[in-house]
Amino acid sequence: MKIGFIGVGAMAKAMIKGYINSGQVNASDIYVHAPHKEKYREFAKATGINCSDSNQEVAASSDLVILATGPKQVVDALKDVRENLNGKILASIAWQISLERLEELTSYDLPIIRLIPNVNVEVNEGMLIYKANENLVDQSLADTVKNLELLGKMIEVPEDKFDVSGSLMGCTPAYAYLFADIFSRSAVNHGLDKQTATQLAAQAILGSMKMIEKSDKSPSDLIDDVCSPAGGTIKGLLALKKSGFEKAVIDCFDATQE
Numbered sequence: 441m442k443i444g445f446i447g448v449g450a451m452a453k454a455m456i457k458g459y460i461n462s463g464q465v466n467a468s469d470i471y472v473h474a475p476h477k478e479k480y481r482e483f484a485k486a487t488g489i490n491c492s493d494s495n496q497e498v499a500a501s502s503d504l505v506i507l508a509t510g511p512k513q514v515v516d517a518l519k520d521v522r523e524n525l526n527g528k529i530l531a532s533i534a535w536q537i538s539l540e541r542l543e544e545l546t547s548y549d550l551p552i553i554r555l556i557p558n559v560n561v562e563v564n565e566g567m568l569i570y571k572a573n574e575n576l577v578d579q580s581l582a583d584t585v586k587n588l589e590l591l592g593k594m595i596e597v598p599e600d601k602f603d604v605s606g607s608l609m610g611c612t613p614a615y616a617y618l619f620a621d622i623f624s625r626s627a628v629n630h631g632l633d634k635q636t637a638t639q640l641a642a643q644a645i646l647g648s649m650k651m652i653e654k655s656d657k658s659p660s661d662l663i664d665d666v667c668s669p670a671g672g673t674i675k676g677l678l679a680l681k682k683s684g685f686e687k688a689v690i691d692c693f694d695a696t697q698e
């Protein structure tokens with residue numbers, strides 16, 4: 441399957457790296473275009489993907505056309521390619537742009553899948569939510585989902601839950617990175633070198649997330665298992681609670697929904 445990207449920003453680059461890392465997609469089958477070529481020329485050269493001369497050329501060269509512009513640029517980008525999408529599948533990752541709006545901006549018989557990926561697609565550990573329109577069904581839908589599963593887990597979500605689910609899995613990587621960063625810096629403050637501190641924090645978080653995934657205990661029960669009576673963890677946990685950590689996290693999530 442040939443894959444095109446309209447827009448070559450942070451998320452398109454992460455998806456492209458994920459596709460290539462998967463070993464199932466050749467760089468020579470990936471086509472990209474965005475207005476500022478100088479911003480991705482080096483990336484294209486390093487990965488071996490094709491730089492097209494226009495959005496139309498990307499669409500014409502691809503079977504799956506991934507719209508990866510910011511939400512405000514969707515109208516212009518689709519104006520460019522709407523005549524080149526016959527026989528293609530359109531995938532959009534643009535935040536808050538509904539399937540209905542995508543159909544309005546293209547045609548009502550185009551197979552379209554709306555997605556929110558997260559940046560962890562780069563290492564094939566992404567979480568992607570999706571909803572397809574009624575023109576993308578049966579084998580075509582199954583093939584498209586299988587293709588995107590090269591990048592991580594795909595979960596179908598109703599469109600009215602896209603904003604809340606999208607924040608949870610789309611924004612959370614930034615907060616997880618922040619958590620790892622703060623903990624490792626705190627260890628540096630107590631004398632550990634940054635590289636070791638980052639490695640230890642990352643593996644501790646990675647293993648903890650696997651426990652949540654694989655264990656039949658709730659996160660709250662897992663917390664109890666770490667908190668030895670009168671030990672360091674419970675003291676740290678209560679310090680977090682006292683300093684308003686939970687409220688801060690709730691405020692953070694609420695802010696993503698504004």
Ligand SMILES: NC(=O)C1=CN([C@@H]2O[C@H](COP(=O)(O)OP(=O)(O)OC[C@H]3O[C@@H](n4cnc5c(N)ncnc54)[C@H](O)[C@@H]3O)[C@@H](O)[C@H]2O)C=CC1
Binds near residue numbers: 447448476516535556
């Ligand atoms: N960064 C992330 O973690 C996530 C981003 N998204 C969504 O993905 C989309 C892209 O996000 P980022 O990559 O972070 O943004 P970005 O700003 O890094 O990339 C946007 C790209 O679109 C290009 N572009 C702008 N107008 C264009 C046009 N008319 N034709 C072709 N290309 C055009 C820009 O030059 C740039 O390469 C957004 O809609 C965002 O909501 C969704 C989930 C997660």
Ligand SMILES: O=C(O)[C@@H]1CCC=N1
Binds near residue numbers: 535606611
């Ligand atoms: O911050 C944003 O708007 C995008 C969508 C989810 C992650 N990044």
